[in-house]
Amino acid sequence: MREKLIIALAAGAAILLAYNLYNIFLVLPDEIAQGYMYRIIYFHVPAAWVGMIGFFAAMTLSVLYLASGNFRYDSLAASIVEVSVVFSTVNLVTGSIWGRVQWGIWWTWDYRLTSQLVCVLTFAGYLMMRQAIDEPTQRARLSAALTIFGCFNVVIVWKSIEWFRNNHPGPVISFRTGGGKMDPAMEHMLFLNFLALLVIASALTLVRMRQESTSREIDSLRRAAHV
Amino acid sequence: MLQAIELNQVWKFYGDYAALRDCTLSIQEGSCCALLGRNGAGKTTLLRILAGLTTFQRGAVNLFGEKPRAENARRQSGFLGHGIGVYEDLSARENLHFFAGITGSANIPTLTDSWLERVGLSRVATMPVRQFSRGMRQRLALARTFIHSPKILLLDEPFTSLDDRAIAMLSELLTEARQRGATIVLSTHQLREALATASHVALVENGRLRYSGERTQEMLDDPALLYRLHTELGAPQ
């Protein structure tokens, strides 16, 4: 059942992505101020959204794990965090490229990029911690607690770094260099590509979740064999 | 009648592996139950659940009607695990003072001094534990465990690696505890000592309670008898 779902999601993502790429590169016009390069926004911003939604979904699943003790919540949370770290890294890399083109420097300490970097580091720590714990119940428990701390921190980090940057202004990576709103067609594509990335993230999460369940099963067989 | 300790269909999982399976056991107040079984059977896990150190996923555990993590349950119980549970850098008196404090004992200085006297550590009361011999540490551990006169004693292989003086002291303390109506659960490999002290026995095998019941004269005469009885499920007492 899960196999079929993964295949369906992957196929759906492929179709949607193909449609989006066609529109992004061949249909939509260049942006007035930033020219061709603005197209990076269709990956940069949705990747950030997918990452952030993932981290908070993982926090919710962590609370559910602590309440119920059901390992499915832990497997799903860990899988989502891993995929979200990847997507957040995509956000950082595309932000870096964009900064290079817009400002001539590889890293601009833009407050959103910096906050995203803190999120990536926090949840990379989560993944490292999981690697360091062999026993599945302890791993699930501590992972859940760390996710809750991490997400609480994310909220404060965003505001703190924004205020810090207000005190110490620097280059800001922004689409709206001339102010004003985004063109409706471009905004529409932004959300459509967000949907495509979300579907890809879901498929990857399910694949990863299967690996987590198998690994836990192997661990229990190993324990049974040693008795 | 409220049992001192009740386990009802308890399961403990590490991941998907069941370390304890469907364990049901009742221990009456004032009895001494010896938990027997091979290494890895689940004795330590069971004791740790009773001490509130380990959670369990299914079933119910009560100590005098309260959950193991309830403060009252822990105030009434004394735990001695594999480690002696004392701080190397504090003196004997400081260790007992600290543990008497957190277990809610009254008249702590008097209590501490009387226990130091009892276990023969008065003369070294201000010496850091780091400088103690092994036997002295063991006796301090006993004082630490019994200082608040717990109603339930949970002892994990207490006779293991004790010297003769400490064994004698422990036996005396256990006898006294039983006389004041305390309930004792001790896990052990040492069948003879356990069966001599115990009023009840429980055999743990592969996470299951294979037998539980009164200790009989036959068991005392033939300690290995219990391992041969493992095919029957004893009725909980």
Next chain:
Amino acid sequence: MNFFAQALAVARKDLAIELRTRESLNAAGSFAIVILLLFSFTFDPFSDDTQEFGGGLLWLAFVFAGALVFNRGFARELPNECLDTLLASPLSAAALIVGKAIANFAMLLLVELVSLFVFGIFYDVNWFPQAAWLALVFALATWGVSILGAVFGAFTVNLRLRELMLPVIIYPLMIPLLIAAIELTNTVLSHQPMSGQLQWIRVLVASDIGFTTLAWVLADTILLN
């Protein structure tokens, strides 16, 4: 014993051990001074800007040295299985963590005081006129850092690679506290009015309350298996 009495008992015990052995204090104090020394090679220590980045210098020294204190916090409970004995006692897991945080707080404040004196000498900064404001900032930020150190000391106590995992996990979580502490310390050291920086006090207070509450709620989850 009520919650605070329990926490204070744990703190007193830890401080008694620490004052006797001075393992963490000596190491953390020396490390903080070494960091201040190393920073003197990265920029001109007598430039006029020192008061504007002094806060960053100090707080980086504090949190790096602090890791040595936090690592010892729960590691102290491992020999002789003292942690099990504590958890089997009527002491609540939350009181244990808060007690460790109080001990961390006291030790870190001592390290900070010594570092502040050394900083004043090394970088020719007279911070005495602002001592009251510094005390407030240090107290608020150090509590936040201490409670995180205690919580994650508990997290990592039974892990492989404990000494490696603790800094990896803890520093990203400290960032809001650090930013606020650095901004406020810089403001104080450069004699600027605090009225423009009140949002940082809010960040410190919110972080302190938030992390302490989470520690109290999740204590059993973190410490019991």
